[in-house]
Structure formats: C-alpha cells, structure tokens
Amino acid sequence: MSAPVADGVPDPGAPDLVLERRRMQGLRLVGLHLRVNVMNELQYRSNFAIQLIQSMVALGTGLVALALVFDRTDTLDGWTRPQLLVVMGVFTIVGGIIGFVIEPNMGRVMTDVRQGTFDHVLTKPVDSQLLSSVREFRVWRLTDVVLGLVVLVWGITGLDTSVGVLDGLAFAATLAGGSSLVYCLWLVVTSGSFWFVRMDHVQELFFGLYRAGQYPVSVYPAWLRLSLTYLVPIGFAVTVPSESLTGRLTWERGLITLGFLVIAFAITRFVWVRGSRRYSGASA
Amino acid sequence: MVEDVIRVDGLGKVFEVPVRDPGLAAAAKSLGKRRRREVTAVGAVSFSIAAGEVVGFLGPNGAGKTTTLKMLSGLLHPSHGDCRVLGFQPWRRERDYLQRITLVMGNRNQLQWDLPALDSFQLTRAIYRLPERPFLAQRDELIELLDLGPLVDKPVRNLSLGERMKAEIANSLLHRPKVLFLDEPTLGLDVTMQRRIRSFLADYNQRHGASVMLTTHYMADVEALCERVIVIHHGAILFDGPLRDLAERFASHKTLVVTLDEPADLSAFGQVMEQTGARTTLRIERSRTAVVTAQLLSEHDVRDLTVEDPPIDDVIELAFASGAVEQ
Numbered sequence: 001m002s003a004p005v006a007d008g009v010p011d012p013g014a015p016d017l018v019l020e021r022r023r024m025q026g027l028r029l030v031g032l033h034l035r036v037n038v039m040n041e042l043q044y045r046s047n048f049a050i051q052l053i054q055s056m057v058a059l060g061t062g063l064v065a066l067a068l069v070f071d072r073t074d075t076l077d078g079w080t081r082p083q084l085l086v087v088m089g090v091f092t093i094v095g096g097i098i099g100f101v102i103e104p105n106m107g108r109v110m111t112d113v114r115q116g117t118f119d120h121v122l123t124k125p126v127d128s129q130l131l132s133s134v135r136e137f138r139v140w141r142l143t144d145v146v147l148g149l150v151v152l153v154w155g156i157t158g159l160d161t162s163v164g165v166l167d168g169l170a171f172a173a174t175l176a177g178g179s180s181l182v183y184c185l186w187l188v189v190t191s192g193s194f195w196f197v198r199m200d201h202v203q204e205l206f207f208g209l210y211r212a213g214q215y216p217v218s219v220y221p222a223w224l225r226l227s228l229t230y231l232v233p234i235g236f237a238v239t240v241p242s243e244s245l246t247g248r249l250t251w252e253r254g255l256i257t258l259g260f261l262v263i264a265f266a267i268t269r270f271v272w273v274r275g276s277r278r279y280s281g282a283s284a
Numbered sequence: 285m286v287e288d289v290i291r292v293d294g295l296g297k298v299f300e301v302p303v304r305d306p307g308l309a310a311a312a313k314s315l316g317k318r319r320r321r322e323v324t325a326v327g328a329v330s331f332s333i334a335a336g337e338v339v340g341f342l343g344p345n346g347a348g349k350t351t352t353l354k355m356l357s358g359l360l361h362p363s364h365g366d367c368r369v370l371g372f373q374p375w376r377r378e379r380d381y382l383q384r385i386t387l388v389m390g391n392r393n394q395l396q397w398d399l400p401a402l403d404s405f406q407l408t409r410a411i412y413r414l415p416e417r418p419f420l421a422q423r424d425e426l427i428e429l430l431d432l433g434p435l436v437d438k439p440v441r442n443l444s445l446g447e448r449m450k451a452e453i454a455n456s457l458l459h460r461p462k463v464l465f466l467d468e469p470t471l472g473l474d475v476t477m478q479r480r481i482r483s484f485l486a487d488y489n490q491r492h493g494a495s496v497m498l499t500t501h502y503m504a505d506v507e508a509l510c511e512r513v514i515v516i517h518h519g520a521i522l523f524d525g526p527l528r529d530l531a532e533r534f535a536s537h538k539t540l541v542v543t544l545d546e547p548a549d550l551s552a553f554g555q556v557m558e559q560t561g562a563r564t565t566l567r568i569e570r571s572r573t574a575v576v577t578a579q580l581l582s583e584h585d586v587r588d589l590t591v592e593d594p595p596i597d598d599v600i601e602l603a604f605a606s607g608a609v610e611q
Contacts, residue, residue, distance in 0.1 A: 019383070020413040028410050036407060040398045119359055120394050124411050125382035131411070277361070 029126070030134045037137040051140035055092075055147050062088055062214050063151075077219045079246075082158030084215070087242040089152025090175070091214045094237050096144025097179045098186075098210070103203070104136035106190040110200065113193045118279055129272045133187070152245075161247045170244040174254065177261050178237030184264035185233055187272060194275035206232065213238040236260065289463060289495045290333040290356065294365035296519070297326045297351050325351040327519040328365055335462075338489055338496040340510035340527070344604050348519040349499040353465045356497070357387040369463055383412060386461040388453060390471030395440045401451040402436045405458060412459035419458065426454040429484055446477030453481065457488065464496045470505055482508045503596040515603050522603055531593035534603040538573050540566040542580060543588040553580060562587075 041047060066088060070081050079087070109132050112118035121128050156163055189206065193199040213234035217225045229235030236257050243249040303321045304314040326348040333339050343349050354360040356367060358374035358381065367374065372381035395404040409419045427433055430450045435443060443451065453469065466485070470478040486509055489496055500506060506513060506527065513530060515523040523533055542550065544562045553576050554568035568576050573591060580586060593599065 020415050025410070025413060032407055032410050036396055036399060036403055039403065040396065043398055117392065119354075119387065119389070120392075122359055122377065123357055123382060123385075123387050125379040125413075126411050 025126070026130055026134075029131065033134050034137050038139050041139045048140045048143075052143050055096075055143045058095075059088075059092055059144075059147050059151065062091075065214075077216065079216055079219075080160075082155045083242070083246045085151055085155030085158065086245050087155075087216055087238065088214055089148045089150075089155055090242045090245075091238045092148030092151060093145050093175070094148075094179060094182065094213070094241075095210065096141055096146075096148055098182060099138055099141035099144060101134075101137055102179075102183050102186050104138050105133050106186050107203070108132070108136050109190050110193045110203075113279060114198070118276075122276065122279070128276055129187070129269070133183070156245060159246065163245055167245055167247075170249060170254070171241055174236075174241040174244050174249070174257060177257050178233070178241055181233040181257075181261055181264055182237045184261075184268040187268050191268075191271045191275035194278045210234055216242065230260075233260070233264070287335050288332040289335045289337075290331075290367070290369050290497070292332065292352075292356070292365070292367040293330050294328040295326065295330070295352070295355060295362050295367050296324070296328045296364045297348075297355060297360060298363040299323045299325055324519050326355070326362075326516075329516065329519075329521050330365075331514055331521065331524055333495055333497065335495055336489065336493040337512065338485075338498065338509050340506040340513040341497055341499045341516065342506065342513055342600060343499075343516040347516045349516060350467055352516070353387065353467050353497065353499065357385060357465050358382065359387075383459065384461055385463045385465065386456045386459070387465045388456045388467065388469050390449065390468035393440075393448065393452065395448070395451060395455060397441050398439055400437045401432070401440055401443075401455065404440070404451075404455055405436075408455055408458050414459060418460075422458055422460055423454070426457055429487060430454055431480070446473045446480075449473060449477070450481065450484075453484070460492060462492075462494055464494055464498075466496060466498045466500075468500055469498070470500060470502055478502060478504065479508075485509055503600060507596055515600070517604055522606070527596075530596070530603065531599045532570075534606055535594050535599050536570055537567050537594065538570050539592045539594055540568055540573075540576065540580075541588075541590045541592065542566065542584075542586060545585040545587055548584060550580075550584075 066081075066084055069076060069084075074080070076084060109118070112121065121131055124131060186203075186206065189199060189202050192202065209228070209232045212220070212224070212228055217228045217235040217239045220228065225235070229239075240249065240253060240257055243253065299322070300320045301323050302314065302318045304310045304319065329348075329352065341349050341352070351360065355362050356369055356374055358377045361375045370381065370384055372378055374381060395401055396407070405423055408414075414422075427436060430453065432450055432454060435447050435451060440448060440451065449469065457464075464485075469485075470481055473481070482505055485496065485498075488494065489509075496509070498505065498509060510527060512525065513523070513527050514521060515530070523530060525533075539557070540554065542564050544564070547559075547562045548564075550556060550559075550564050550566060554566040554572075556564060557567050558565040566576075577589065577591065580589065594602075
C-alpha cells in the first residue's frame with residue numbers, strides 16, 4: 001500500500017502495519033461471520049426444534065396440495081407428478097437459502113438504517129454491500145435446504161428421464177444464479193429503506209409472491225407469469241433450476257438467465273451505491 | 285513542525301427536514317405534498333488539529349457536534365466547505381482512510397451480543413485485514429491497559445455497561461487508528477469507570493501519538509484529557525483555544541474563598557455566596573480581583589485566601605448562554 005499524498009504533503013497517518021492481502025477477504029468474512037452465527041445459534045437449541053416443525057408443516061401442506069392436484073389430473077400444464085416434486089424440492093431449497101442468508105442480512109440492513117447503526121458498516125474499510133450481505137446467518141433455516149433436497153431426490157427417482165452429471169452441473173449453476181437474482185431483488189428493495197426508512201411490509205409482500213413459486217411459472221396466466229419471471233425472479237430462481245433436472249432447460253433459457261443476472265447485479269450495485277450515499281445525507 | 289492531521293475549512297451541513305402542523309388533518313395533508321425546511325446543523329466551521337493533539341469538542345445538545353464528527357469520519361457529505369483528515373477527503377470513504385480512523389459512540393454496541401468479546405475481535409481483525417502477530421500484540425496491550433483480562437471471554441451480554449464500553453473501545457482500536465473520533469465515550473458510566481476510560485485514553489494517546497477529537501457532556505473528561513477545547517453552538521464555533529482560557533473569555537466573575545481569624549460581614553467586597561463561621565465565599569468581578577484581594581488583606585486578619593475560576597461546568601454553561609445571546 002502506498003502512502004497517500006495530499007497537496008504534496010506526505011501522509012502522517014500511514015499505518016504501521018503491513019496489511020494482509022485483500023484477496024479472499026470476502027470469503028474470510030463470510031467464513032468468520034458464519035462461524036460467529038453458528039456459535040450464536042447453538043446457544044438457542046429450541047430454535048432448531050421450532051424451525052424443524054415449521055419447515056415440516058410448510059412442506060407437508062405443499063405436498064398435500066400437490067397430492068390433491070394429482071387426484072384429479074395426471075399432469076399440470078405438462079409437468080408430471082415427479083417433475084412437480086422436483087419443483088417443490090427446489091422451491092423449498094431456495095426458500096431455505098433465502099431464510100438462511102438473504103432475509104436475515106437484508107432485515108439487518110433495514111434495522112440498521114432505521115436505528116442509525118448503519119454507521120458501523122460505513123466506517124469500515126470493506127465494501128459496504130459485501131459486509132451488509134454476509135453478517136447474518138440463520139443456521140437452522142438450513143433444515144429447509146435439507147428437506148428440500150430429500151423431496152428433490154424423491155422427485156428425481158420417479159422421473160422417466162435420467163439425470164446426468166451435466167444436468168447436475170446445470171442445476172447447481174442455475175440454482176446459484178437464481179438465488180443470486182433473488183438476492184439482487186431483495187437488496188434493491190432493501191435499499192429502498194435509504195429513501196423511505198420503513199420497508200418491512202415490502203418483505204412480507206415478497207414472501208407472499210414467493211409462495212407462487214411452488215408451481216412452475218408456466219401454469220400461471222401470462223401477466224402473472226411475466227411478473228413472476230422478470231419482476232420478482234421466482235421463475236428464474238425455482239422454475240429454471242427445476243427445468244435443468246427435468247430435461248426442459250434450453251441453452252437459450254440458460255443464457256437469458258445469465259444475461260438477466262448480469263443486468264440485475266449492475267442495477268443492484270447502482271441502487272446500493274446511490275442509496276448508501278443517501279444515508280449519508282439523511283442521518284444526523 | 286507538527287503536521288496538521290485534521291484541517292477543516294468552512295465546513296457546513298444543511299439538512300432538509302419535512303415539516304408539518306400537528307393533528308390528523310395535517311398528517312393526511314402531508315401524504316400528498318410535503319413542506320420542507322432547511323435546517324443548518326453546522327454553519328461554516330474552520331479549525332485544525334495537530335498530530336497527537338487531544339481536543340474537546342463541546343456544545344449543548346443539537347449544537348452540531350455529532351454532525352461535524354460524522355462529516356469528519358466520512359458518514360456525511362458536507363453541504364459546503366472542505367476538510368482533510370490525514371490528507372483524505374473523508375466522505376470519499378476510501379479504504380485507506382477508513383483503515384486509519386475510528387469512530388466510537390457511547391451507548392452503541394458493535395460487539396456480538398451473545399459471544400465473548402474475543403470472537404468479535406477476530407471479526408474486526410478480518411475486516412481490517414490485520415496480520416496475526418501485530419493484531420495479537422495490539423489486542424493484548426489493549427486488554428492489559430483496559431483491565432479486560434477477566435472479561436473478554438465472557439459473553440458480552442453478561443458484561444456491565446461500563447465493562448462493555450471498555451471492550452467496545454478495545455475493539456475500535458485494534459487497527460491502531462491514527463485519528464480517534466469519540467462521541468461521548470463515557471456516556472452513562474459511573475464515575476470510577478469514567479475515570480478508568482479517561483486514563484486509558486490519555487495513556488493511549490501518549491503511546492501511539494494518535495489525534496483525538498472528543499465530544500462529551502462530562503467536564504471531568506475534558507479537564508483530564510483536553511488541553512484545548514472547541515466550543516460549538518448553533519453550528520458555529522464560539523471558542524477555540526486552551527481550556528484554561530475558557531474561563532477568562534466567558535466567566536466575568538471569580539470566586540474568592542477567605543478564612544478570617546474571626547467571623548465578619550464581607551458583603552461590602554462582593555456577593556456573599558456562602559458563609560460558614562469565619563469562612564466566606566465571595567463572587568467578585570474578574571476585573572476587581574486584585575483590588576478586592578489587596579483590600580481584604582489590609583483590612584482584615586486573613587488566615588487563608590484562594591482565588592478560583594468558577595467550576596468548568598459553570599463556565600461552559602456561561603459560554604453556551606453567551607452563544608445563545610449572540611444568536
């Protein structure tokens with residue numbers, strides 16, 4: 001690190017320390033925060049029991065609804081029962097990822113902005129978006145990911161088609177991409193709190209919409225399908241990964257997802273930077 | 285020559301705040317069109333602070349202290365003026381800048397609530413990218429200086445307010461900042477703990493030559509730590525100079541404590557504040573101090589006599605009052 005020079009005067013405050021390299025700092029921060037959160041949550045074991053019951057009830061009702069649908073018909077808009085189980089599995093996994101990392105961090109940002117404690121993020125020599133996105137982890141919400149995987153495997157075993165390594169890789173990539181899209185959307189909504197302060201109700205709205213993701217978006221009418229795909233990217237987060245396992249994913253769809261992801265990240269970054277600058281202007 | 289670490293030039297902050305009349309009708313109306321008013325939090329302040337200096341930044345609530353500190357620590361973008369801290373423009377929030385400063389706010393908690401402070405220190409280490417050895421050295425030094433030894437392995441939630449503040453301060457200094465912005469670091473603490481933190485800050489300043497800007501409502505903090513004070517009121521600087529000059533500038537009176545051989549009525553010399561037996565406390569005009577002292581000594585059998593400035597709290601109050609008048 002070179003000592004900064006202002007007006008030709010050498011900086012009297014150059015740190016005495018040679019700092020560690022910035023490379024991998026993001027991963028280290030994730031790792032450490034994860035560790036801290038695990039230690040925190042291990043103190044509250046009852047949370048695990050409650051979470052497990054909640055997850056089972058949510059999944060159970062979803063499965064019952066699915067069973068009712070298949071009492072009357074063999075396919076839903078071309079999706080067979082095992083295929084819809086795959087969708088249900090992916091839906092539960094993504095829900096778990098949201099509850100594990102996205103929602104707690106975004107909720108924390110909203111609280112911090114409201115209470116003025118966002119100061120602590122902005123005075124740290126780390127990218128504020130990165131730090132704001134990795135501080136909180138609700139470890140027990142991973143039960144949803146595990147249960148989702150169980151349903152997913154159950155669905156896959158019933159499929160007529162076989163799932164190859166390539167399909168698995170495509171699934172992992174689209175799942176990561178889809179979850180990232182959800183993160184982007186959520187962060188944009190969260191950044192709204194820099195302007196409007198109270199945004200909690202919008203989170204609720206998102207959860208309401210997310211519930212629509214337990215079915216493939218193609219079963220919905222066009223206006224809802226388009227909203228669920230491009231406005232609230234549940235289509236990308238749940239349906240596309242499911243397509244990759246059920247032989248429906250086309251290269252085209254994959255590329256659109258990728259393009260959409262790049263655009264979403266750019267927009268998110270823009271809104272975040274503008275918003276956090278605005279926080280500077282609003283707090284005293 | 286001592287380098288200026290902080291240079292502030294005509295710095296000011298104007299906030300736009302929504303205004304509305306009280307009542308339901310006005311609340312409903314404000315849903316549509318909102319009226320806004322400009323509020324000047326800080327007018328245009330200028331000052332500079334040298335390396336290693338500890339400066340008390342004083343003013344009543346709402347004077348603009350915190351706003352100024354927030355501009356200096358990069359949290360707020362000023363409306364006008366300029367400032368440089370360590371050669372950086374704070375609000376650009378460059379990492380190299382944030383790496384060198386710290387902002388401590390009393391009553392604010394940055395430590396992990398359910399975990400021992402040591403775990404939070406590790407997070408801080410990662411955020412500031414501190415190599416292990418200097419980190420451990422600095423950590424252990426802070427633990428020793430702040431008597432944190434028996435506390436750092438207890439969950440933070442089990443610590444008292446004062447203990448937590450000590451851990452909080454340690455956490456904020458792990459990266460050895462060159463400039464410390466302390467916003468009421470002793471707020472709400474008992475006298476012993478206040479004293480402990482004060483002596484630590486003085487010690488830290490000595491050891492590391494860090495510059496400190498401190499806001500506080502406790503004059504004991506100021507007396508113990510700051511040779512220089514800046515008094516701000518209604519967003520403008522009222523006084524900037526040595527603490528001892530403050531009384532001269534704002535207190536028009538001095539306090540004379542006289543003990544005579546026998547009790548006597550001294551009301552002719554000045555306003556009698558208190559009289560117990562032969563001991564009298566007089567309030568006299570500053571300009572008459574010498575005359576009155578001489579008179580007392582020649583006309584009475586004086587066993588003991590002291591001339592004092594009013595307590596610093598009173599002086600500050602007078603300074604704020606004069607600021608209010610100037611407005």
